[in-house]
Amino acid sequence: MSDGWGGDVVRGSIYDFPKYYDVLFGSDWRAEFHFLRACFERFAALPRGRAVRSVFEPACGTGRLLIRFAKAGYSVGGIDLNEAAVAYCNARLQRHGFPASVRVGDMTRFRSPRQWDAAFNPINSFRHLLGEEAAAGHLRCMADCVRPGGLYVIGLHLIPTQGERIQDEAWSARRGQLVVNSYMWSKGIDPHRRIERLGMTVDVYRPTGRMRIEDEMEYFTYTAEQFRTLLARVPQWEPVATYDFAYDIDTPVRVDERTEDVVFVLRRRGE
Ligand SMILES: C[S@@+](CC[C@H](N)C(=O)[O-])C[C@H]1O[C@@H](n2cnc3c(N)ncnc32)[C@H](O)[C@@H]1O
Numbered sequence: 138m139s140d141g142w143g144g145d146v147v148r149g150s151i152y153d154f155p156k157y158y159d160v161l162f163g164s165d166w167r168a169e170f171h172f173l174r175a176c177f178e179r180f181a182a183l184p185r186g187r188a189v190r191s192v193f194e195p196a197c198g199t200g201r202l203l204i205r206f207a208k209a210g211y212s213v214g215g216i217d218l219n220e221a222a223v224a225y226c227n228a229r230l231q232r233h234g235f236p237a238s239v240r241v242g243d244m245t246r247f248r249s250p251r252q253w254d255a256a257f258n259p260i261n262s263f264r265h266l267l268g269e270e271a272a273a274g275h276l277r278c279m280a281d282c283v284r285p286g287g288l289y290v291i292g293l294h295l296i297p298t299q300g301e302r303i304q305d306e307a308w309s310a311r312r313g314q315l316v317v318n319s320y321m322w323s324k325g326i327d328p329h330r331r332i333e334r335l336g337m338t339v340d341v342y343r344p345t346g347r348m349r350i351e352d353e354m355e356y357f358t359y360t361a362e363q364f365r366t367l368l369a370r371v372p373q374w375e376p377v378a379t380y381d382f383a384y385d386i387d388t389p390v391r392v393d394e395r396t397e398d399v400v401f402v403l404r405r406r407g408e
Contacts, residue, residue, distance in 0.1 A: 144340075144347035151319075151339050151352050155199045155225035160312045161319055161339065162260070163201040169259055170205045172384035173290060176402050177255050179386065180377050182286035193253040193282060195244035195275070196262035200226035207235045214253065216242030245271045249282035256283050259292040259400075264356035267332065272357070273370045280373035285407040289374060292382065292400040296326070296333075296358045299394040316342040324353075331358045361392045364401070374403040 151158050177189035192206050197215030199222050207213045207230060217223050220241055227237035244258075245266060256279060266272040279289050296302065305322035317339060324334040337352040359367070368376055381390045382398035392399055 146349045148351045152219045153221050155222045157317050157341050159199040160315055161308055161310050161317045164310050166201050166205055168384040173257055175386035176290055180402050181288050189254040191254045193256040195258055198222045204229055215239040218243055244275050246274055247278050252284045255288040257290040261293050263291050263293050267357050272367055276371040283405045285405050287405045289403045294397050295399055296360050297395045297397055298360050314344050333358050361396055373406055375406050377404045378402040
């Protein structure tokens, strides 16, 4: 299909286009990667003071962070609902000499064949769990697959109950001759279901032509209080620190009614 902008228009999910997803978000790995490593060093309390050596990412997508951890010597694993993203992630791991350690799976309910030292779930993927039951179930599955003393680091946007909230975001990235620009905006929140609908357009410029992906997705919403209530339901996790998307390990933040972007550092309690 083509419209006034002069290129093809596809209505679909950006997650079905892992190459374009990875160009768009893959360049943005450094701050998160270094922050996560700093969290592991500062907050993990594994037996005998052992350092974090293995990491697991639920909803890992293309594995833009997992590949960095693999290259840094960690053993890595992940799951994602999207087959195309999993294939892309495993192909890149294998290309760099690592096992294809990511599989298709639903983070709502899953079992990991092994335990991990730490896990992370950045940039709102947690909000794909559409409801508190799904989120609590997920946190329990994560508690089963992270060792006591290990960490689970979750990054998401809360809905502030005071002050303005950010309603849209734009990203732009280039890899070689491929340029990807995107714009994401809130289409509103259903307060009863606690569902936010988001629109997203992704414009892809290739030497052979251009293409627009028109996406729409739903995110579950949390105020700061609602997130605290959720965490209290799964006592296997002890909240140990909170940060924002500046990812500065020396600058923790206090979560209050105005907080939007937040990173919760949770530690797995012992049995
Ligand atoms: C915003 S992307 C994040 C990908 C990756 N974590 C990153 O930081 O780049 C969200 C991912 O969540 C996945 N996803 C959504 N719902 C899921 C579910 N229930 N179980 C597993 N993955 C899911 C999507 O397929 C998509 O790859």
